[in-house]
Amino acid sequence: MSKSIISVKNLTKKFGDLAAVDNISFEVQKGEIFGFLGPNGAGKSTTLRMLTTLTAPTSGSFTINGLNPKKDVDQLKKMVGLVAEKLIMYDYLSARENLLFFGKLYKVPQDILEERTDKLLKMIGMWEWRDHKIGTYSTGMKQRINVIRALVTDPDIIFMDEPTLGLDPQSTRQVREFILELNKKGKTIILTTHIMQEAERLSDRVGIIDHGKIIALDTPENLKNSLADKRGTGVEFKVSEVPACMLDKLAKLPKVSVKQLGDNRISISYGNGTEVNKLIDAIQDCNVGILRMHTSEPTLEDVFIDLTGREFRDKATEKEQKMPAAGPGHGFRKISSRIR
Amino acid sequence: MMQVIKNAIYIGYKDMLEFTRSKIRLVMTIIMPFFMMIMTGSIYPSESGVKNIPIGLVVEEPSPSSDLIVNSINTLNDEKSFFEIKKFDSEAEIESQVKEGKIDGGLIISKEFNEDLMSGKQGEVIIFQDDTNPQISSVLTGVFNQIVDQVSFSVAVKNVSEISQASGQENSANPLSIVKPYITKTKSLLGGETNYFQFVAPGTMMMVVLMGIMTGLPRAISFERESGTLDGLLAAPISTMSIIIGKTLAQIIRGIIQATVILLLSIFLFGVTINGSILLVFFLLFIGVYSITGLGIALTSLAPDQEAATMLISTIMFPMMFLSGIFFPVEQMPPFAQAISKILPLTYSIDSLRKVITLGAGIGDLTSDIIILLVFGTVMLFVAVPLFKKMMTK
Ligand SMILES: Nc1ncnc2c1ncn2[C@@H]1O[C@H](COP(=O)(O)OP(=O)(O)OP(=O)(O)O)[C@@H](O)[C@H]1O
Numbered sequence: 001m002s003k004s005i006i007s008v009k010n011l012t013k014k015f016g017d018l019a020a021v022d023n024i025s026f027e028v029q030k031g032e033i034f035g036f037l038g039p040n041g042a043g044k045s046t047t048l049r050m051l052t053t054l055t056a057p058t059s060g061s062f063t064i065n066g067l068n069p070k071k072d073v074d075q076l077k078k079m080v081g082l083v084a085e086k087l088i089m090y091d092y093l094s095a096r097e098n099l100l101f102f103g104k105l106y107k108v109p110q111d112i113l114e115e116r117t118d119k120l121l122k123m124i125g126m127w128e129w130r131d132h133k134i135g136t137y138s139t140g141m142k143q144r145i146n147v148i149r150a151l152v153t154d155p156d157i158i159f160m161d162e163p164t165l166g167l168d169p170q171s172t173r174q175v176r177e178f179i180l181e182l183n184k185k186g187k188t189i190i191l192t193t194h195i196m197q198e199a200e201r202l203s204d205r206v207g208i209i210d211h212g213k214i215i216a217l218d219t220p221e222n223l224k225n226s227l228a229d230k231r232g233t234g235v236e237f238k239v240s241e242v243p244a245c246m247l248d249k250l251a252k253l254p255k256v257s258v259k260q261l262g263d264n265r266i267s268i269s270y271g272n273g274t275e276v277n278k279l280i281d282a283i284q285d286c287n288v289g290i291l292r293m294h295t296s297e298p299t300l301e302d303v304f305i306d307l308t309g310r311e312f313r314d315k316a317t318e319k320e321q322k323m324p325a326a327g328p329g330h331g332f333r334k335i336s337s338r339i340r
Numbered sequence: 341m342m343q344v345i346k347n348a349i350y351i352g353y354k355d356m357l358e359f360t361r362s363k364i365r366l367v368m369t370i371i372m373p374f375f376m377m378i379m380t381g382s383i384y385p386s387e388s389g390v391k392n393i394p395i396g397l398v399v400e401e402p403s404p405s406s407d408l409i410v411n412s413i414n415t416l417n418d419e420k421s422f423f424e425i426k427k428f429d430s431e432a433e434i435e436s437q438v439k440e441g442k443i444d445g446g447l448i449i450s451k452e453f454n455e456d457l458m459s460g461k462q463g464e465v466i467i468f469q470d471d472t473n474p475q476i477s478s479v480l481t482g483v484f485n486q487i488v489d490q491v492s493f494s495v496a497v498k499n500v501s502e503i504s505q506a507s508g509q510e511n512s513a514n515p516l517s518i519v520k521p522y523i524t525k526t527k528s529l530l531g532g533e534t535n536y537f538q539f540v541a542p543g544t545m546m547m548v549v550l551m552g553i554m555t556g557l558p559r560a561i562s563f564e565r566e567s568g569t570l571d572g573l574l575a576a577p578i579s580t581m582s583i584i585i586g587k588t589l590a591q592i593i594r595g596i597i598q599a600t601v602i603l604l605l606s607i608f609l610f611g612v613t614i615n616g617s618i619l620l621v622f623f624l625l626f627i628g629v630y631s632i633t634g635l636g637i638a639l640t641s642l643a644p645d646q647e648a649a650t651m652l653i654s655t656i657m658f659p660m661m662f663l664s665g666i667f668f669p670v671e672q673m674p675p676f677a678q679a680i681s682k683i684l685p686l687t688y689s690i691d692s693l694r695k696v697i698t699l700g701a702g703i704g705d706l707t708s709d710i711i712i713l714l715v716f717g718t719v720m721l722f723v724a725v726p727l728f729k730k731m732m733t734k
């Protein structure tokens with residue numbers, strides 16, 4: 001985590017008056033997974049499209065491995081792979097034909113190309129389907145091919161635009177594991193997502209992007225810790241009863257605030273440096289039994305809300321709506337609302 | 341440069357592969373030129389196509405002279421059955437029959453005809469034509485005129501020889517040379533009857549190829565752009581030219597296949613003879629395609645999506661097809677249309693193709709056509725490629 005492989009300076013893309021990407025600068029380190037997290041319309045795809053030379057920036061510049069897209073475009077293109085939002089594959093061709101076709105455009109020698117194609121198809125579990133037309137695949141199968149399509153050219157850097165979009169929990173997990181595996185092999189991966197959990201689980205560092213601007217950039221851990229520093233950590237107890245004695249004692253502790261939730265539940269938030277056993281002592285002192293407890297860490301969503309002062313929502317429609325949470329992600333909204 | 345071509349071939353091959361996977365498209369590739377040929381070939385009824393046209397005949401007052409004309413018609417008709425002759429009593433009746441669409445025209449030998457002849461004037465035979473059907477009318481008028489001419493000519497010859505005999509001149513001049521001192525004899529580069537298919541086949545071939553390119557190219561490019569696969573090509577380390585050439589190549593191959601279908605149909609089904617070199621025919625198809633590709637790419641690049649591109653191109657294609665002399669000779673058009681046709685590349689490609697197929701012209705006879713096509717194509721490509729590049733990195 002020392003050498004930066006992508007360096008972006010003041011990159012801007014305007015569509016008419018709209019600054020889809022607004023003067024962003026950041027570095028990506030070699031070998032890391034860099035996650036772009038942001039709501040719909042935040043400018044994630046546009047950023048990726050500029051970095052893969054599909055769209056010309058309005059202003060600003062970037063280099064990839066020291067290569068300038070204006071001068072060494074072909075070398076630069078060879079270094080990167082793209083898993084795009086819209087699937088890049090031909091419906092009338094089979095998976096294998098698709099992969100071989102794109103490999104050829106990158107001048108991969110035929111024998112290496114075939115070997116690699118077959119290996120990837122087996123790895124992603126699509127070997128049986130290799131000669132079937134893409135048109136006959138399910139969404140999940142297509143997305144898997146879309147991912148390995150970017151890999152037939154064996155790029156050092158892989159851009160992935162919402163690689164788990166539209167997948168069921170099982171396929172999502174498979175693709176995520178595949179991404180982690182690639183990263184272990186030394187690939188630098190830049191991915192975008194609007195799923196908090198995905199950004200959190202996969203990324204070494206996360207850039208939170210909103211209205212075309214990067215509003216925070218750090219490891220998920222640091223992002224959450226800094227919010228915890230500011231807001232405190234939450235813990236929720238279900239107790240046998242809620243006597244005034246207990247509430248008093250708890251409230252007297254420094255940097256602690258208590259909220260009653262009804263049904264014998266209380267939510268406590270405590271600042272950094274608080275010893276958690278003091279909380280338990282306070283409860284026990286009043287002879288109250290603890291029936292259940294769980295802590296709720298701040299999530300990246302809380303970080304987003306803290307930074308923007310609004311819900312993580314679809315900017316394009318400005319409707320208050322919940323993100324379609326994939327799989328185990330269902331819980332995070334509930335937890336976050338509890339700690340506030 | 342080699343790499344550009346190589347990548348273009350990969351892309352072209354990929355497009356062809358996609359194309360062959362769709363059975364409907366394959367079948368249409370063969371059927372479309374077949375329909376085209378039949379349709380364009382039947383715009384003009386050739387004389388041999390004229391059969392049993394219902395006509396009306398009015399003889400107001402039979403006389404030896406009118407009999408002569410009627411007999412000639414009958415004789416000709418027995419031989420070739422051009423008409424289905426219906427007899428009527430007056431011109432008014434013919435008029436109403438034509439109006440009702442029961443007959444396509446008529447011939448009227450009036451009372452005045454006989455009276456005029458008796459009084460030493462010329463006898464007038466009236467041809468009645470249906471204005472709503474100019475093509476049948478022109479064939480009818482032609483045939484009637486010919487018959488009346490023929491009859492009046494033989495009557496004249498007979499009269500002249502009678503007069504010369506009466507005047508007692510032996511060894512006088514041939515009566516034919518007195519009645520009709522000048523005659524024409526039609527000679528053309530080709531012997532025999534001209535066949536309308538011979539005229540339309542080259543144009544139809546060129547049209548099918550060009551229509552294929554002009555509709556196929558925007559489809560191929562816009563479709564990839566909309567489905568997202570174009571990003572895969574653009575992200576690859578290949579030249580934009582490879583994409584353009586590759587896409588065009590696939591369209592040309594498809595067009596050439598269709599042109600071959602037309603060529604075979606023309607020869608074996610419609611009796612067209614190819615008088616020049618087949619190789620030259622294909623070369624000209626290629627040049628014709630080259631001349632128009634730039635225009636197709638430019639229009640595609642200007643249009644925001646596939647539908648707009650198709651609309652834009654068909655708006656331009658149709659006038660272009662009519663003005664370039666596929667169906668009607670350019671010389672028969674009004675002056676402004678002729679002027680437009682002079683700046684259309686299609687005019688030159690069709691003209692040159694026709695010269696080869698119909699007249700057996702060699703490449704030496706076509707230099708000016710070929711140069712114009714190459715120049716037009718190159719200029720258009722210079723306009724189109726930057727537009728295309730700009731469209732792609734929008
Ligand atoms: N080709 C374009 N023309 C005009 N506006 C565009 C174009 N592409 C993107 N935009 C606008 O730029 C903004 C950023 O879009 P972008 O696709 O980068 O968002 P995103 O973060 O990828 O969102 P999502 O999560 O929905 O994929 C949006 O407001 C979008 O409407």
Ligand SMILES: [Mg+2]
Pocket residue numbers: 044045046085161
């Ligand atoms: Mg996007």
